[in-house]
Amino acid sequence: MNTTQRAVLIRAYGGAAAAELAGIHKPEPGQGQVLVRVQAAGVNGIDWKVREGMVRDAFPLPLPIVLGAELAGVVEAVGPGVSRFRAGDRVMGTVGGLGAYADFVLVSAAILARTPEGLDHVQAAAMPVAAVAAWKSLHHAGPVRAGQRILIHGAAGGLGGYAVQYAKRAGAEVYATAATADLDYVRSLGADHVIDYQSQRFEDLVRDIDLVLDYVGGEVLDRSWQVLARDGAIVGTSSPDILARTPANRRGLWFINQPDPELLETLAAEVAAGTLQSRVSEVVGFLDIPGAIERNRTVPRAGKVVADFAR
Numbered sequence: 001m002n003t004t005q006r007a008v009l010i011r012a013y014g015g016a017a018a019a020e021l022a023g024i025h026k027p028e029p030g031q032g033q034v035l036v037r038v039q040a041a042g043v044n045g046i047d048w049k050v051r052e053g054m055v056r057d058a059f060p061l062p063l064p065i066v067l068g069a070e071l072a073g074v075v076e077a078v079g080p081g082v083s084r085f086r087a088g089d090r091v092m093g094t095v096g097g098l099g100a101y102a103d104f105v106l107v108s109a110a111i112l113a114r115t116p117e118g119l120d121h122v123q124a125a126a127m128p129v130a131a132v133a134a135w136k137s138l139h140h141a142g143p144v145r146a147g148q149r150i151l152i153h154g155a156a157g158g159l160g161g162y163a164v165q166y167a168k169r170a171g172a173e174v175y176a177t178a179a180t181a182d183l184d185y186v187r188s189l190g191a192d193h194v195i196d197y198q199s200q201r202f203e204d205l206v207r208d209i210d211l212v213l214d215y216v217g218g219e220v221l222d223r224s225w226q227v228l229a230r231d232g233a234i235v236g237t238s239s240p241d242i243l244a245r246t247p248a249n250r251r252g253l254w255f256i257n258q259p260d261p262e263l264l265e266t267l268a269a270e271v272a273a274g275t276l277q278s279r280v281s282e283v284v285g286f287l288d289i290p291g292a293i294e295r296n297r298t299v300p301r302a303g304k305v306v307a308d309f310a311r
Helices: 045-051 121-125 128-138 158-169 180-188 219-227 261-273 286-298
Strands: 004-010 019-025 033-043 070-078 090-094 104-108 149-153 173-178 193-196 209-214 228-236 251-254 280-285 304-308
Touching: 004 286, 019 286, 033 121, 033 128, 033 286, 045 286, 070 104, 070 121, 070 128, 090 121, 090 128, 090 261, 121 261, 121 280, 121 304, 128 158, 128 209, 128 261, 149 158, 149 219, 158 173, 158 180, 158 209, 173 180, 180 193, 209 219, 219 228, 280 286, 286 304
Parallel strands: 149 173, 149 209, 173 193, 209 228, 228 251, 280 304
Antiparallel strands: 004 019, 033 070, 033 104, 033 304, 070 090
16 A cells, blocks of 8 residues: 655755655544545645745744645545545645645645535635635725725735625725736726736825735835825735834734635635636646746736646
8 A cells, every 4th residue: 555645845945946846654534634635736825935934933834844725636535523524525625724735635624615516626726725815805904895995906816816806796996906918807807997017106096095905015015005095904915014014093904814614615606607707827737836836936927826736
């Protein structure tokens, strides 16, 4: 019986070469756990941020550690106490941390969602992090009201693409920043005003914004305070130090996503039905995961990159 499996892991923090292909032990499910045979996994910014040691102070991790935050696959086995799933079920979800880039992964049954009919494993693997995080970050500062003016930075990215659609559904007036090549895509999602950040400065074009969703961070965050309405707020997912960078009498909120399998199942059903757009911009094979992680750091793109383990 083969007890080893493929994995993408880091043994030390570093650059592109730090993420490596390796053989590791195949685990067995314990109490409340599900062993998933992974068919596909989404590539996210957290992969290279962990690889480079950017979050080592906030989230100390034991090395070596397998990268990857979200997956889709088939239940291989269930541990004691698991009644929601059985072998052969199609599932999707985050892994509650890292570890998705392996052929077999242990996941708590409590955070797994069922993959709906009509959604293949590549589409399913693109959703667990971004679809849920976009929804929750949109509502993190309070209920979204019709007529609110919402500015979304990084609107063509994994989170941004969902957030534009959610905000528009809620009746907001949606402003969005994107690269030149992605303007039409963002418009197709329903954004009312699309700003080309490569040739325009958003602070020259918008004001009195009720909510900024900052999926970019850095100097974009610092430039965004001036466009807020008096009672407006910025919710950030890319700047852990947003509270320290929030000016006096301004409201800045740091957002950390949490698994929500019920919400994920609802959103996945909408993608399967065609009522919610979910864009996969590139599909890579397992052996190209380290390269895809590095491209996530260096090459902005619309939608999500997904690794298909059968490739």
